[in-house]
Amino acid sequence: MAGIVIIFDFDRTLIDGDSDNWVVTEMGLTEIFHQLRFTLPWNRLMDRMMMELHSQGRSIDDIEACLRKMPIDSHIIEAIKSAKSLGCDLKIVSDANQFFIEKILEQHILLDCFSEIYTNPSSVDKNGKLHIFPYHGDASLPHSCNLCPSNLCKGLVMDHIRGLSPNDQIPRRVIYLGDGGGDFCPTLKLKETDCVMPRTNYPLWKRISDNSSLIKAQVKEWSNAEELQKILMQLVNTITKDNS
Numbered sequence: 001m002a003g004i005v006i007i008f009d010f011d012r013t014l015i016d017g018d019s020d021n022w023v024v025t026e027m028g029l030t031e032i033f034h035q036l037r038f039t040l041p042w043n044r045l046m047d048r049m050m051m052e053l054h055s056q057g058r059s060i061d062d063i064e065a066c067l068r069k070m071p072i073d074s075h076i077i078e079a080i081k082s083a084k085s086l087g088c089d090l091k092i093v094s095d096a097n098q099f100f101i102e103k104i105l106e107q108h109i110l111l112d113c114f115s116e117i118y119t120n121p122s123s124v125d126k127n128g129k130l131h132i133f134p135y136h137g138d139a140s141l142p143h144s145c146n147l148c149p150s151n152l153c154k155g156l157v158m159d160h161i162r163g164l165s166p167n168d169q170i171p172r173r174v175i176y177l178g179d180g181g182g183d184f185c186p187t188l189k190l191k192e193t194d195c196v197m198p199r200t201n202y203p204l205w206k207r208i209s210d211n212s213s214l215i216k217a218q219v220k221e222w223s224n225a226e227e228l229q230k231i232l233m234q235l236v237n238t239i240t241k242d243n244s
Contacts, residue, residue, distance in 0.1 A: 003243045004236060005161065006083055007186075009178035010094035010101055010119070013199060014080075015072055016225065019100040020046050026066045027053060043120055043151040046097065047132040054129040063130060067103040073225035077108060079232050084113045086236055089172075092117045093157050095149065095182055097132045099124075118157045147185040155185035162189070173239055175232065176217075178204050190217035195235055197222055 011018040020042075024033045029049050036045060053063065084090055090113055094101060099122040105111040121133045134151030136143050145153040161174075174190060176183070179199035184207040187196045196215070198205035200223040208215055220235065222228045 003172050004083075004088045004175060004239050005091065005172050006088050006175045006232070006236075007091050007093055007158075007161070007177065009180065009183055010092055010096050012179040012202065013177050014076060014092065015070060015104065017070070019067070019070060019096045019104060022070050023063065023066055023100065024049060026069070027058065027063070029053070041150065043095075043132065043134050043149070050130040050132060054127070060124055060128050060130055063099075064103050067100055068107040070104045070107070072104070072108045072110070075225040075229040077110065079229040080110055080113050082233060083236055086240060088236060090114045091161065092119065093154050093186065094119045095152050095154075095180075096120070098122045099130060099132075116161075118154075118160075120151060145185060148182055152182070153185060154182055155189055158186040158189040174217075175235055177228065177232070180204055181207060184208070184211075187217065188214060190215075192216050192218075194218070195220055197228070197231060199223065 008014045011020070024030060029052060032052055033045070033049060036048060040048060080090065092101060092114055097120040098117065101117055101119055102111060105114070118135070120135045123131050125131060136151055136153065143150070143153040143156060145155055148154060174194040175197065176186060176190060176194070177197040179202040181203040183198070183204040187204065187208065190196055194217040196208070196217045197220050198208055200221045205221055208219060220231050222231050
């Protein structure tokens with residue numbers, strides 16, 4: 001093993017767009033979505049959108065077909081497969097949801113590249129309605145982190161990932177890729193030997209720029225899929241050589 005853990009955010013990182021917005025737009029939910037946008041937390045709002053689809057007679061197969069049209073840039077696909085082939089441990093930490101992520105990855109034959117996906121869970125009930133739940137369970141009992149939305153603290157997920165194999169002979173080095181404000185909390189958990197790859201001019205990049213003294217990890221910014229692939233593979237190759 002290369003001794004490298006690569007953690008991807010999903011929306012606007014692994015995919016260029018947003019999977020929630022994709023479904024809302026493609027399945028004609030824009031009007032009701034904007035009516036309810038500020039009345040519910042995002043996680044509950046998306047669950048409400050799935051209820052709306054079911055009430056319109058749209059099936060789980062319709063949602064899946066919509067997700068399978070979501071593109072992933074070829075540079076991202078190549079980067080994922082290359083990193084996997086070099087022995088990196090790939091994970092996803094995302095505020096999207098299990099059903100959306102898995103169906104998109106399946107379409108591009110990438111699901112098996114990831115050892116774990118940490119995201120808001122989902123299930124399909126006996127009536128065929130998709131439900132989306134908060135990662136941290138009951139919204140009335142949220143985590144205590146004031147940097148993250150109540151349904152998911154990615155910093156707590158990072159702590160969990162760190163604790164999975166504390167006794168490795170080769171210390172595992174983390175490369176974290178993200179774009180959003182929710183990616184700042186796990187970035188604060190990174191060590192000097194780790195690297196964070198924020199997307200240029202997105203919220204994570206801005207927070208890192210405004211709080212650079214708090215960041216221990218090396219920072220390598222990127223702006224598009226081609227840059228992501230180039231920088232990520234340079235980091236993987238460098239770390240692999242260091243560990244050999």
